[in-house]
Amino acid sequence: MSGTLTFPDHLSTKISPYLPPAKPSNDLPHLTLTFATSLDSALSLAPGTQTHLSGPLSKAMTHYLRSFHSAILVGVSTAVADDPGLNCRIEGVVGNGVERQPIPIILDPKGRWEVTDSSRVINTAKEGKGRAPFVLVASGNWQEDVLAERKKVVERYGGGYIGVDLDDNGRFRWKDILLTLKRELGVESVMVEGGGSVINSLLEDEGSRQLVGGVIVTIAPTWLGKGGVVVSPDRKVGGDDKYTPPRLKEVKWIPMEEDVVLCGRL
Ligand SMILES: NC(=O)C1=CN([C@@H]2O[C@H](COP(=O)(O)OP(=O)(O)OC[C@H]3O[C@@H](n4cnc5c(N)ncnc54)[C@H](O)[C@@H]3O)[C@@H](O)[C@H]2O)C=CC1
Numbered sequence: 122m123s124g125t126l127t128f129p130d131h132l133s134t135k136i137s138p139y140l141p142p143a144k145p146s147n148d149l150p151h152l153t154l155t156f157a158t159s160l161d162s163a164l165s166l167a168p169g170t171q172t173h174l175s176g177p178l179s180k181a182m183t184h185y186l187r188s189f190h191s192a193i194l195v196g197v198s199t200a201v202a203d204d205p206g207l208n209c210r211i212e213g214v215v216g217n218g219v220e221r222q223p224i225p226i227i228l229d230p231k232g233r234w235e236v237t238d239s240s241r242v243i244n245t246a247k248e249g250k251g252r253a254p255f256v257l258v259a260s261g262n263w264q265e266d267v268l269a270e271r272k273k274v275v276e277r278y279g280g281g282y283i284g285v286d287l288d289d290n291g292r293f294r295w296k297d298i299l300l301t302l303k304r305e306l307g308v309e310s311v312m313v314e315g316g317g318s319v320i321n322s323l324l325e326d327e328g329s330r331q332l333v334g335g336v337i338v339t340i341a342p343t344w345l346g347k348g349g350v351v352v353s354p355d356r357k358v359g360g361d362d363k364y365t366p367p368r369l370k371e372v373k374w375i376p377m378e379e380d381v382v383l384c385g386r387l
């Protein structure tokens with residue numbers, strides 16, 4: 122099928138230990154953290170700007186990873202900046218029914234994403250090449266007119282809006298996100314793709330780091346320079362006032378054309 126991607130067997134074998142387990146547990150969904158970064162830890166040149174870092178092979182790997190997850194999660198600023206498709210374009214998945222496709226999840230506590238009938242993720246769903254998104258917003262009393270039109274758009278294609286409680290910092294707790302996805306949508310595995318604020322919120326807290334089942338990062342051979350969106354979590358000190366930097370274990374480096382893919386566990 123034209124426009125589809127393939128990923129070679131010798132590389133998929135190397136990545137397989139970091140994929141979600143074939144037999145899901147009864148616990149929280151498996152969380153894979155994955156993104157593409159520059160040598161100076163940047164995801165993009167500037168907030169609100171999409172920057173292509175992955176080469177063709179590592180981009181195909183991202184789609185291969187998507188085929189193993191029941192959901193893909195991004196923050197609202199990524200949805201706005203990238204207008205992403207958030208589907209899986211790997212050969213064998215495309216054209217085999219949307220039930221094989223991951224569900225796009227957008228973290229949007231304040232309801233900033235103005236999704237319309239021409240948003241790419243909606244067009245992808247319309248064409249039967251992906252699923253409609255679910256948007257996680259702060260639970261509470263929303264003024265009906267704010268979300269009404271957007272709800273109609275996503276619900277028309279099978280998506281929806283779900284309320285989640287905020288913590289004291291106005292964010293969702295990662296455990297609540299995972300519980301909500303499992304309870305409301307039956308999600309067994311979720312691939313967190315970004316952007317910077319989403320990834321930093323996941324990495325800065327020891328409790329949420331423990332929810333990460335695997336880390337798969339594409340590193341592209343470029344420096345984006347100051348002013349980019351960077352992965353660099355706040356240092357949160359433990360009870361002994363000492364900062365212990367998180368470090369990956371079970372590390373594997375896999376060259377992929379000009380990029381290198383780093384796999385590990387937290
Ligand atoms: N290179 C890569 O792999 C990727 C690059 N990007 C790039 O990253 C940039 C966007 O990143 P950011 O500006 O940092 O925005 P973001 O995409 O992380 O979205 C930030 C928003 O998400 C929500 N959010 C984040 N964490 C939350 C939490 N724990 N609970 C509730 N809501 C939460 C908040 O509303 C926050 O304002 C874009 O330029 C995009 O192109 C995005 C994804 C992957």
Ligand SMILES: Nc1nc(O)c(N)c(N[C@@H]2O[C@H](COP(=O)(O)O)[C@@H](O)[C@H]2O)n1
Nearest residue numbers: 157172173174175183203205206207314
């Ligand atoms: N793997 C990867 N490499 C890059 O260079 C990127 N900029 C991204 N961005 C992420 O991919 C999403 C776009 O997805 P679609 O191809 O439109 O489905 C984008 O929203 C980011 O999450 N990823």
